Amino acid sequence: MDYEKLLSLCSELGYRLLESGGEIYRVEESVRYLLHAYGVETCDVFAIPSCLIVGLSAPGQKPITRVRRMPSHEIDIRRLESLNNLCRHLCAETPPLDDAWTRLNAVLCDQVQFAFPVQIFAYFLIGLAFCPFFGGGLGDALCSGGCTLAIGLCLHFMDRLGTNLFFKTIAGGFVAALLAVGLTVCGFGLHSDLIITGAIMALVPGIMITNVMRDIMAGDTLSGVIKLTESLLTGGGIALGTGLALTMTRVLWGVG
Amino acid sequence: MYHLPDFLPCLYALVACMAFCILYNIRGADMLIASVDGAFGWLVFVLLTPVVSSDVVRYFFSAVAISVYAEIAARIRKHPVTGYLLLAYIPLVPGAGIYNMMEFCISGQQDAFAATGLHTLGIAGALAVGVLMVSSGVRMYNIIVARRALRKKR
Numbered sequence: 457m458d459y460e461k462l463l464s465l466c467s468e469l470g471y472r473l474l475e476s477g478g479e480i481y482r483v484e485e486s487v488r489y490l491l492h493a494y495g496v497e498t499c500d501v502f503a504i505p506s507c508l509i510v511g512l513s514a515p516g517q518k519p520i521t522r523v524r525r526m527p528s529h530e531i532d533i534r535r536l537e538s539l540n541n542l543c544r545h546l547c548a549e550t551p552p553l554d555d556a557w558t559r560l561n562a563v564l565c566d567q568v569q570f571a572f573p574v575q576i577f578a579y580f581l582i583g584l585a586f587c588p589f590f591g592g593g594l595g596d597a598l599c600s601g602g603c604t605l606a607i608g609l610c611l612h613f614m615d616r617l618g619t620n621l622f623f624k625t626i627a628g629g630f631v632a633a634l635l636a637v638g639l640t641v642c643g644f645g646l647h648s649d650l651i652i653t654g655a656i657m658a659l660v661p662g663i664m665i666t667n668v669m670r671d672i673m674a675g676d677t678l679s680g681v682i683k684l685t686e687s688l689l690t691g692g693g694i695a696l697g698t699g700l701a702l703t704m705t706r707v708l709w710g711v712g
Numbered sequence: 713m714y715h716l717p718d719f720l721p722c723l724y725a726l727v728a729c730m731a732f733c734i735l736y737n738i739r740g741a742d743m744l745i746a747s748v749d750g751a752f753g754w755l756v757f758v759l760l761t762p763v764v765s766s767d768v769v770r771y772f773f774s775a776v777a778i779s780v781y782a783e784i785a786a787r788i789r790k791h792p793v794t795g796y797l798l799l800a801y802i803p804l805v806p807g808a809g810i811y812n813m814m815e816f817c818i819s820g821q822q823d824a825f826a827a828t829g830l831h832t833l834g835i836a837g838a839l840a841v842g843v844l845m846v847s848s849g850v851r852m853y854n855i856i857v858a859r860r861a862l863r864k865k866r
Contacts, residue, residue: 482794531737533742536795569737571736574734603821632808660807660811661804662801662807662810663805665836666840673844687810696818698811699815
C-alpha cells in the first residue's frame with residue numbers, strides 16, 4: 457500500500473468537503489472512516505474552518521502528515537452531497553487508490569453552478585421576501601429587492617478584486633443603505649429602516665452564529681471561537697457600512 | 713387566537729429559502745423540500761406564539777421541528793442532512809440581532825449592546841441545542857441499530 461498516496465487522497469477529500477461547507481465533525485469523521493477502511497489503524501484528523509491536518513503512521517513506516525490551508529470559500533451543497541456519497545462508496549468498496557483518485561477527480565470536475573443572472577435574481581428575491589417578513593409593505597419590499605440586488609453585484613465585483621470578507625461586507629452594507637435612503641427619498645419606499653433590515657439579510661452571518669454554538673456544544677471549541685470572531689467581524693462590517701451611509705446622507709443632504 | 717396575516721411570513725420565508733437555495737447550489741426537488749422545511753420552522757414558531765411567551769423557547773422548539781424534518785428528508789433522499797438544515801435555519805437565525813448589536817456597539821449604547829448581544833446569543837444557543845438534541849438522538853439510534861444488526865449476524 458502506498459501510504460503517501462492514500463494520505464493525499466484522504467486529505468484532498470477532506471479539504472474539498474470542508475471547502476463545500478461541510479461541518480467540522482463531518483469532515484473529521486469522513487477522513488477517519490476512509491483511513492480506517494483502507495486499514496490504517498493509527499491516524500489523527502484535525503480540522504478547523506481554516507485548516508485541515510491529517511496524520512497517519514503505518515506499521516514499519518515513518519509517520520507522515522499532510523497540512524491543508526483553507527482560504528475563504530463558498531457553500532456548495534451539490535458538491536458536498538456528491539463528495540459525501542463518494543466517501544461512503546469508497547469506504548464500502550475500498551477500490552485501488554488510482555481508481556479512487558479518478559473517481560474523486562470526476563466528482564470535482566463535475567461542477568454545475570447556477571448562471572450569474574440567476575444568482576443575481578436570487579439576491580433580488582432575498583430582499584423581496586425578507587422586507588415583508590419584518591413588516592414592510594409592497595413598495596418597501598421592491599426597494600429592498602433592489603438593495604439586495606445591488607449587494608449581490610457589489611459582492612461579485614469585490615470578489616473579482618480579491619477583497620477580504622470584512623471590506624466586502626462594509627461595501628455591501630454601504631451600498632444597501634445608500635440605495636435604501638435614496639429610494640425612500642424618491643418616494644418608492646416608505647420605511648428606510650425596514651428596507652435596510654430586509655436587504656442586509658443577504659449579508660448577515662446568522663447561520664454562522666448558530667453554527668458557533670453548535671460547534672462549541674459539540675466539543676469543537678476552537679472552530680466555534682474562530683467562527684464567532686468572524687461573525688462578529690461581519691456584523692460589525694455591516695453596521696459600519698450602513699452607519700457610514702446613513703451618516704453621510706444625514707450630513708450631506710439632511711435625510712435618512 | 714390566530715390571524716391569517718400572522719401566517720404570511722411563512723410564505724415569505726419559503727421564497728427567501730428558495731433564493732438561498734440558488735446561492736448554496738441546492739438543485740431539483742431538494743430545493744422545494746429544503747425551502748418547505750424553512751417555512752415549516754417559522755410556522756411552528758408562529759403556532760407557538762400564543763402558547764409560549766419566551767421567544768428563546770419558541771426558537772428551541774422550531775429548531776427541533778426543522779431538524780426532525782431535515783433528518784427524515786435526508787433519510788428518504790439519501791443525502792447528508794447539512795443542506796436541508798442549513799437552509800431551514802435561515803428564517804430563524806438571529807442575523808438582524810448581530811447587526812443591531814454591532815450597531816449599538818458602534819453608536820456607543822453599551823446597555824442596548826449588551827442586551828441585544830445576550831439575546832442574540834440566547835437565540836443562537838436555543839437553535840443549536842434544538843438541532844444538536846435531534847442529531848445526537850439520531851446518532852444514538854443509529855448506533856443501537858448497528859449493534860443489533862451485528863448481534864443478529866453472530
